Amino acid sequence: MLLCIDCGNTNTVFSVWDGSTFRATWRIATDHRRTADEYFVWLSTLMALKGLGVGGQIREAIISSTAPRVVFNLRVLCNRYFDCRPLVVGKPDCGLPVAPRVDEGTTVGPDRLVNTVAGFERHGGDLIVVDFGTATTFDVVDTDGAYIGGVIAPGVNLSLEALHMAAAALPHVDVTKPQGVIGTNTVACIQSGVYWGYIGLVEGIVRQIRMERDRPMKVIATGGLAPLFDLGFDLFDKVEDDLTMHGLRLIFDYNKGLGA
Numbered sequence: 001m002l003l004c005i006d007c008g009n010t011n012t013v014f015s016v017w018d019g020s021t022f023r024a025t026w027r028i029a030t031d032h033r034r035t036a037d038e039y040f041v042w043l044s045t046l047m048a049l050k051g052l053g054v055g056g057q058i059r060e061a062i063i064s065s066t067a068p069r070v071v072f073n074l075r076v077l078c079n080r081y082f083d084c085r086p087l088v089v090g091k092p093d094c095g096l097p098v099a100p101r102v103d104e105g106t107t108v109g110p111d112r113l114v115n116t117v118a119g120f121e122r123h124g125g126d127l128i129v130v131d132f133g134t135a136t137t138f139d140v141v142d143t144d145g146a147y148i149g150g151v152i153a154p155g156v157n158l159s160l161e162a163l164h165m166a167a168a169a170l171p172h173v174d175v176t177k178p179q180g181v182i183g184t185n186t187v188a189c190i191q192s193g194v195y196w197g198y199i200g201l202v203e204g205i206v207r208q209i210r211m212e213r214d215r216p217m218k219v220i221a222t223g224g225l226a227p228l229f230d231l232g233f234d235l236f237d238k239v240e241d242d243l244t245m246h247g248l249r250l251i252f253d254y255n256k257g258l259g260a
């Protein structure tokens with residue numbers, strides 16, 4: 001079986017695949033201090049609960065990480081407990097079906113490369129992938145499936161946290177969809193600012209990208225908060241929670257010569 005690991009700046013998501021059959025997924029807070037042994041105790045308990053043994057069946061792994069410091073312990077996890085050398089997206093020995101077309105010498109977040117591969121396989125080219133992670137990213141996918149750039153905006157929770165940190169009188173607030181736009185108390189005002197602000201941000205950026213590309217483009221959303229911004233609006237053609245995991249499996253198969 002294959003273990004896919006998507007390590008974001010906030011959460012790390014693990015999933016297990018039997019060929020192209022999805023078996024299970026679990027999520028843990030990203031913490032670079034977590035050791036391989038700690039990961040294994042956590043993972044093997046959850047695997048046993050799903051009847052997947054204690055990890056003995058995992059023989060292959062692929063990792064995408066936006067937090068480089070975490071990769072070391074994840075590699076040790078794969079070496080020590082699953083007896084395999086993981087593929088790491090963005091490293092020279094991990095090929096992609098189509099190379100990104102960006103400024104020379106620049107690095108693209110591996111999660112964005114993975115989203116591009118997954119989005120293209122499911123929806124074809126001329127696509128925008130919006131990922132509501134720690135940052136809110138827009139990945140633009142060309143007709144041939146190449147990542148050709150995009151947009152990085154502060155994440156929703158990051159914006160709420162920044163308001164709370166910088167303004168003495170503003171409390172920490174969780175994001176929800178407000179009934180209306182005019183808040184009648186501080187919490188409602190902040191929720192309104194962030195929620196409607198992000199609706200406007202997504203609408204505006206998608207419109208600009210379509211204008212710049214001068215063609216219709218599908219918009220797919222993923223990431224923890226995507227469903228909240230899909231409520232009652234026409235922003236996205238589809239919300240796909242599993243997009244990054246699907247992309248990791250495709251990239252793994254591509255590198256094993258199984259096609260993507």
Ligand SMILES: Nc1ncnc2c1ncn2[C@@H]1O[C@H](COP(=O)(O)OP(=O)(O)O)[C@@H](O)[C@H]1O
Binds near residue numbers: 007008133134157
């Ligand atoms: N279902 C959810 N409801 C509310 N907040 C969520 C949910 N899922 C994730 N989040 C929050 O959304 C942000 C992005 O999460 P995630 O997609 O896991 O980010 P990353 O990939 O950068 O680690 C985080 O601040 C996380 O706490």
Ligand SMILES: CC(C)(COP(=O)(O)O)[C@@H](O)C(=O)NCCC(=O)O
Binds near residue numbers: 008010110133136
């Ligand atoms: C933009 C990101 C921080 C998003 O990461 P995430 O929110 O998923 O943790 C990550 O993709 C990254 O570090 N990118 C490097 C720069 C780039 O993609 O152009």
Ligand SMILES: [K+]
Binds near residue numbers: 131134
């Ligand atoms: K992400």
